[in-house]
Structures are given as C-alpha cells and as structure tokens.
Amino acid sequence: MGVPSLHSLRAFESVSRLGNVAAAAAELHVTPGAISQQLRALQLSLGVELFRKSGRRLALTERGATLQKSVGMAMHQIADSIRDISANAYATTARAELRVSSPSVFGTTWLAARIFQFLDANQDIRLRMLTAVAFEEVDWRKVDVAIVYGNPPWPGFSWQLLHSVHAAPVCSPQLLRGPHGIREPRDVLHHRLLHEDDGSQWRQWLMRARVPHTVQSDIYFDNFAMVLQAARDGHGVALTNDIISFRDLDEGRLVQPLTLFTPAARNYYCICHEEGLANPVIGRFVDWLVDQAAKPSR
Numbered sequence: 001m002g003v004p005s006l007h008s009l010r011a012f013e014s015v016s017r018l019g020n021v022a023a024a025a026a027e028l029h030v031t032p033g034a035i036s037q038q039l040r041a042l043q044l045s046l047g048v049e050l051f052r053k054s055g056r057r058l059a060l061t062e063r064g065a066t067l068q069k070s071v072g073m074a075m076h077q078i079a080d081s082i083r084d085i086s087a088n089a090y091a092t093t094a095r096a097e098l099r100v101s102s103p104s105v106f107g108t109t110w111l112a113a114r115i116f117q118f119l120d121a122n123q124d125i126r127l128r129m130l131t132a133v134a135f136e137e138v139d140w141r142k143v144d145v146a147i148v149y150g151n152p153p154w155p156g157f158s159w160q161l162l163h164s165v166h167a168a169p170v171c172s173p174q175l176l177r178g179p180h181g182i183r184e185p186r187d188v189l190h191h192r193l194l195h196e197d198d199g200s201q202w203r204q205w206l207m208r209a210r211v212p213h214t215v216q217s218d219i220y221f222d223n224f225a226m227v228l229q230a231a232r233d234g235h236g237v238a239l240t241n242d243i244i245s246f247r248d249l250d251e252g253r254l255v256q257p258l259t260l261f262t263p264a265a266r267n268y269y270c271i272c273h274e275e276g277l278a279n280p281v282i283g284r285f286v287d288w289l290v291d292q293a294a295k296p297s298r
Helices: 006-018 021-028 032-046 062-094 103-111 115-120 185-190 201-206 225-233 242-248 274-278 280-293
Strands: 050-056 057-060 096-102 125-131 145-150 155-163 168-169 237-238 267-273
Touching: 006 021, 006 032, 006 062, 021 032, 057 062, 096 103, 096 274, 096 280, 103 125, 103 145, 103 225, 115 125, 125 280, 145 280, 155 274, 155 280, 168 201, 168 242, 201 237, 225 237, 225 242, 267 274, 267 280, 274 280
Parallel strands: 096 125, 096 145
Antiparallel strands: 050 057, 145 267, 155 267, 168 237
C-alpha cells in the first residue's frame, strides 16, 4: 500500500481537529466539496472508516483516532521545522551586520546610552562593536564606521564632526569640602592633576585661568576611563567634558567645581570610507550618529 497524498492527510488532520468539513475548508482555503473528496480518497486507500457522525460534527472512529495522533504529530513537526528554517534564514540573511569602532570611554558613556535606541528603530541591522581611539588604531579591514578622537584630514575617507571637545575640571564631591576645597582655579593645585597626555591640556587650562604652574605628575594613564575612575574615587581632578562625563555629573559621582573650560587638542569625528556612504546601512547609521550628536547630552 502506498502512502496517502499529503493533501488528503492535511484535510484529514484539519477535519479531525475541527470536527467539521466546512470549518476545515475555510482553514485550508478550499471548497467543502474538495475536503469531502480528499476524505473519501483517504478512506478508500486505507480501506477503513475514519469518521462517524455525531450530531452536526464528525467524530473520529477508533482507527481514525490512531491515525490522527501520528498525522497531527507529523504536521506539528513540519510546522516547527518551517518556523526554524524561516527564523534562521532571517537571522543570517535579512539582518545586515554593521561593524562600528569607538574609543572605549566614549562607547561606555555617550554611545552606550543611545545605541539600543538605534537597534530598536532598525531591527534589520545587527552591530559588532570594536574599540580604538585614534584613526591610526582602526583596523579598516574589520570596521565599517569609526568614531575617532583626532583631527582631519584623512585622505580616502569621509568624516563628520560629532563633538567639539571643551574640557573643564571635574572631581569627586568630597574635593569641594575641607580647607583645600575647590572654590577658585588656584585651588586645583592642592590636588593631583589627572591626565592621559603629557600635561599640556592642564597647562593650557591653568594658563587660561591665570594660574602660573608647571604641571608635573607622579602618574600617567594611557586610558581615559582610568582617569575618570581615579577622579570618581577622589584621587585628584580631571579635565573632561560633559560628552564623556554627563552621566557621572547627572548621577552625582562627579561635580564640576569651576566653569572655566579650554578647547581640547582633538575632537570626536565619525569616519567611513568615501564609498561607504553609498551603502544604505552605513549611511543610515552615520546620519543617526550626527543627529544624536546634535542633541544635548543631558
């Protein structure tokens, strides 16, 4: 005996579950006559009765109930497999991967507060996040868009300014108290001046504040995240801007005791290959970054 057709088994499963030829026809988008024909063909090929009338419904016979268990399970397995295949296909082909590089401190402060909004609004894109600070550190074989701390030009690349950096002192609230509390520019000299460069930015700030001093430090950081953490812990005063420190300022971990600022030597830019903007995914992300940068940080 050959295996009955899938059409007849599908009609049988629908009628056995719904108990009605008309309801099965509506579910399968065929006529009731077509359903009845499939059921007759199935019963003739098997040589058994699968249904009996029970009022206005069709009830399964004992043999029909046995067949229904196997057919129902098979239909569920087929449906589950189709869903799995469709989900995997969407995950691997429908979503475009965008590889984005950012300085770690910029990523953990400014970008992390916004990036999930981009993903929620662009569910056809998935992101791979990498870290690099300067343009020279970016591995362009692995990156589509980079946020860098530096200065143009970068030949062969397109760039847009995200933030002009103006730095002011920040510190732990505890440095505002006591005999050496910071109330005016010269008071910062009572505390360790934290920096990640050679001290030139602090020298520039002190010059603007009319406070003569030669900056010397007993510790150098090559990662600005460590500078911020040292400031949070009360180990000294850091020069930063509210792009990087806005969450610390809002949540009270840091305070800005003085409003005098100095322009930084470098700024934050968004960069991609010149031909990259022709890619709609890259263009969409760059436009979103520029739009977010134009909004107040706080």
